[in-house]
Amino acid sequence: GNSVTQMEGPVTLSEEAFLTINCTYTATGYPSLFWYVQYPGEGLQLLLKATKADDKGSNKGFEATYRKETTSFHLEKGSVQVSDSAVYFCALSSWGAQKLVFGQGTRLTINP
Amino acid sequence: DGGITQSPKYLFRKEGQNVTLSCEQNLNHDAMYWYRQDPGQGLRLIYYSQIVNDFQKGDIAEGYSVSREKKESFPLTVTSAQKNPTAFYLCASSPTSGGAGELFFGEGSRLTVL
Numbered sequence: 001g002n003s004v005t006q007m008e009g010p011v012t013l014s015e016e017a018f019l020t021i022n023c024t025y026t027a028t029g030y031p032s033l034f035w036y037v038q039y040p041g042e043g044l045q046l047l048l049k050a051t052k053a054d055d056k057g058s059n060k061g062f063e064a065t066y067r068k069e070t071t072s073f074h075l076e077k078g079s080v081q082v083s084d085s086a087v088y089f090c091a092l093s094s095w096g097a098q099k100l101v102f103g104q105g106t107r108l109t110i111n112p
Numbered sequence: 113d114g115g116i117t118q119s120p121k122y123l124f125r126k127e128g129q130n131v132t133l134s135c136e137q138n139l140n141h142d143a144m145y146w147y148r149q150d151p152g153q154g155l156r157l158i159y160y161s162q163i164v165n166d167f168q169k170g171d172i173a174e175g176y177s178v179s180r181e182k183k184e185s186f187p188l189t190v191t192s193a194q195k196n197p198t199a200f201y202l203c204a205s206s207p208t209s210g211g212a213g214e215l216f217f218g219e220g221s222r223l224t225v226l
Binding site: 034036041042043044045046049089099100102103104105 | 116118145153154155157160170202204214215216217218219220
C-alpha cells in the first residue's frame with residue numbers, strides 16, 4: 001500500500017539556518033505529493049504541492065522537488081525564521097485511492 | 113469567506129458519554145474527512161465521505177460514527193465505545209471525489225475526557 005516516511009524530529013535550528021526535512025514515499029502509479037504545515041493549536045494548511053515527476057512546488061520560501069527516481073519530496077528553505085516554527089507533514093494521494101496518506105510529521109523549532 | 117468550520121473548539125466529556133463534533137463547509141466540496149491527531153503522531157483517518165448519504169471507514173473507525181445527510185455537513189460522534197477518545201480532531205474537505213487531491217482543513221476540535 002501507499003506510505004510516507006518523514007525525517008524524525010524534533011528539529012531545532014537557529015534563525016537564518018538552512019532547512020531540509022526529508023520525505024520518502026512508497027506508492028503505486030504516479031501520486032501527487034504535498035507538504036502541509038500546522039501552527040500551534042490550528043488545523044493544517046497546504047504549504048506546497050507537486051503533481052508529476054520533476055515538478056517543483058514552492059511557497060513562502062519553501063521548495064520541494066518531486067523525485068521519482070529516489071521516491072522523495074524533501075522540503076527545503078534557505079533561511080528559516082522564528083515564524084516557521086510549526087509541525088510539517090508530507091503527504092501523498094493516488095488517483096482512485098480516495099484519501100491522503102500522511103507522514104508522522106516533523107516538529108520544527110527556530111530559535112532567534 | 114469560504115472555509116471549514118469546526119465546533120466546538122474545546123470539549124470536555126465524562127467517561128461513558130457520547131459527544132458530537134460539528135463540521136460544516138461552504139466550499140461546495142464533494143469529499144469530507146475526519147482525522148484524529150495525538151501528540152507526537154501523525155494524522156489517522158477515522159471516516160470519509162465522497163458523496164451525500166455515503167461514507168467509508170478509515171483506519172481507526174471503531175468507537176466513532178458519522179452521517180452525511182447534507183453536502184456541507186459531516187458530523188462525527190465519539191461514542192462511549194471509543195477507549196481513548198482524548199485527542200485533537202480535524203475535519204477536512206476536498207473538491208476531488210474520484211481521488212484525494214488537496215485537502216482543506218478546519219481549525220480542529222480538542223476533546224478531553226475527564
